[in-house]
Amino acid sequence: MTYFLPHARTGDDAKAGRQQARASKAATLVARLQAMQKQINAKNFAVLRLNGNGLPATRKLSCVLDNWGVDTEAMAHELVSAYGSEMLAHLDTSLLPILWNGTGEHQAAETPDFGRFTQRLTARLLPYSGLALPVRLGAQGNGYVLFLGSYIDVPSEVIIDLHGRSCQIMTDLLGADERRMLPSESLSDREIGCLQMAGDGYISEEIAEKMGLSVHTVNAYLGAATTKLDSVNRIQAIAKAIRLGYIS
Amino acid sequence: MDALQTEIAIWPAPIAGVRGVGRPVSKEQLIRRLGEFAERGNLGKGLAALTEYVGATHYLLARYDLSQDEGLDFVVCSDWPFDVVKRLGKVMSQLHSKTNEMEKCLSVMQPVFMSLPDDIDIARGTSREYCSITFNVGRARLSLMLLFPQDVILSQESLRDVGLLTGYFASFTTERGARTDRDFELTERELECLFWIAEGKTSDEIAVILGISRNTINNYITSVMRKTATKTRSEAIAYAVRNNLV
Numbered sequence: 001m002t003y004f005l006p007h008a009r010t011g012d013d014a015k016a017g018r019q020q021a022r023a024s025k026a027a028t029l030v031a032r033l034q035a036m037q038k039q040i041n042a043k044n045f046a047v048l049r050l051n052g053n054g055l056p057a058t059r060k061l062s063c064v065l066d067n068w069g070v071d072t073e074a075m076a077h078e079l080v081s082a083y084g085s086e087m088l089a090h091l092d093t094s095l096l097p098i099l100w101n102g103t104g105e106h107q108a109a110e111t112p113d114f115g116r117f118t119q120r121l122t123a124r125l126l127p128y129s130g131l132a133l134p135v136r137l138g139a140q141g142n143g144y145v146l147f148l149g150s151y152i153d154v155p156s157e158v159i160i161d162l163h164g165r166s167c168q169i170m171t172d173l174l175g176a177d178e179r180r181m182l183p184s185e186s187l188s189d190r191e192i193g194c195l196q197m198a199g200d201g202y203i204s205e206e207i208a209e210k211m212g213l214s215v216h217t218v219n220a221y222l223g224a225a226t227t228k229l230d231s232v233n234r235i236q237a238i239a240k241a242i243r244l245g246y247i248s
Numbered sequence: 249m250d251a252l253q254t255e256i257a258i259w260p261a262p263i264a265g266v267r268g269v270g271r272p273v274s275k276e277q278l279i280r281r282l283g284e285f286a287e288r289g290n291l292g293k294g295l296a297a298l299t300e301y302v303g304a305t306h307y308l309l310a311r312y313d314l315s316q317d318e319g320l321d322f323v324v325c326s327d328w329p330f331d332v333v334k335r336l337g338k339v340m341s342q343l344h345s346k347t348n349e350m351e352k353c354l355s356v357m358q359p360v361f362m363s364l365p366d367d368i369d370i371a372r373g374t375s376r377e378y379c380s381i382t383f384n385v386g387r388a389r390l391s392l393m394l395l396f397p398q399d400v401i402l403s404q405e406s407l408r409d410v411g412l413l414t415g416y417f418a419s420f421t422t423e424r425g426a427r428t429d430r431d432f433e434l435t436e437r438e439l440e441c442l443f444w445i446a447e448g449k450t451s452d453e454i455a456v457i458l459g460i461s462r463n464t465i466n467n468y469i470t471s472v473m474r475k476t477a478t479k480t481r482s483e484a485i486a487y488a489v490r491n492n493l494v
Contacts, residue, residue, distance in 0.1 A: 091386075092386045093385070095416055113276065113279060116420075117416045137356045139489065156279045164412055171353075174354060198480075200483060201478055201479040201480050201486075202480075238485055239494070248345065248490075
């Protein structure tokens with residue numbers, strides 16, 4: 001199972017504890033996904049997350065959670081190469097659930113009363129049918145929760161219910177990310193203040209004047225923030241700080 | 249979806265209670281009706297049906313990404329009384345600028361209840377609280393806000409369903425004319441430059457990546473700063489990230 005990677009750091013007790021907490025969190029997510037999978041008689045579930053922002057060329061969906069066991073990599077690769085680009089494009093314009101039919105004769109994904117509000121992908125590309133629920137949280141945490149099986153027949157009520165729960169799962173995943181980011185890279189108030197002003201279009205001299213500091217100090221704060229945010233320059237640091245919610 | 253197509257009803261609209269708690273609609277019926285409205289692109293009717301289903305009386309669908317100025321143009325569709333909408337516009341954009349991107353992401357599809365400012369008059373029998381559910385359709389962040397009768401408690405689950413259905417509905421009606429006014433008329437090339445700058449690349453590096461001259465890159469960026477009314481490169485990138493352009 002691929003799961004959001006715990007940072008490979010030499011572990012003291014506190015860190016080990018935190019990792020354990022994260023593992024149990026993953027376990028409850030899996031339990032929730034499994035319950036959803038069972039509800040519609042699917043064989044597998046998978047959670048795909050969108051990596052990278054902006055340009056189509058640099059973005060891709062990657063699998064962060066699934067129950068394919070040892071086949072994870074091959075299955076995820078197969079899925080993303082078949083439908084990845086279509087799903088990416090869909091996520092940019094729409095919230096409608098996606099259905100597709102598999103290669104086998106009875107491998108269909110259907111809904112009796114929700115056809116209008118679902119989107120169909122090219123059929124017969126994969127040896128299973130599926131239901132993909134797009135989740136769009138904003139700048140981060142976007143992706144799909146998928147359920148795969150042979151014959152999937154879901155009424156509107158169930159689709160809506162699963163979709164709502166999928167949103168919650170993606171939100172919880174993002175929440176876990178945020179907590180992971182915080183301890184190792186927390187910024188000081190001054191650093192955040194300088195970043196905020198730089199993002200608001202002030203140059204170092206202006207920031208220095210407003211904060212009653214010297215220009216060198218301001219640049220030092222911005223430099224420290226850049227390092228902490230694992231960025232190569234101040235502009236990247238500002239972009240990251242906004243995405244992570246340090247500044248607005 | 250036409251951002252300016254604001255449907256505003258005359259106040260007092262159908263008395264609270266008649267629409268709110270009147271005849272319960274089953275989910276199947278609701279979905280069938282929604283399908284019909286979606287087909288005709290009738291957003292207002294769809295929202296009214298959803299509002300009725302959840303037990304509320306009035307709906308307002310707003311689009312946050314356009315609420316840069318404290319104007320009214322971010323209201324997509326509403327049957328709230330006009331004066332309330334007008335007053336709320338300011339409150340909303342202030343609230344919006346106070347929360348950061350991460351908080352916004354984590355609050356998607358979570359219904360929240362907020363109080364209307366004290367100086368707003370509302371019809372008797374309507375609760376002073378309103379409910380708001382935020383969701384994204386593509387890059388647009390939308391919020392559905394509902395007024396409901398004082399004595400009604402809205403169920404969290406139905407609210408979530410209604411949020412999703414509104415999202416479906418909005419996807420349906422936006423799909424054809426998607427990505428219109430969103431990108432502030434920035435060209436593909438300009439967006440490409442912005443993206444690489446946000447990744448920490450310098451003009452020289454971007455020149456290599458895109459195979460064009462460094463001066464061209466700088467021209468693109470100047471043009472971006474002009475179009476977005478920003479003073480520095482940092483601010484331009486901040487602007488782009490805030491508006492989900494990169």
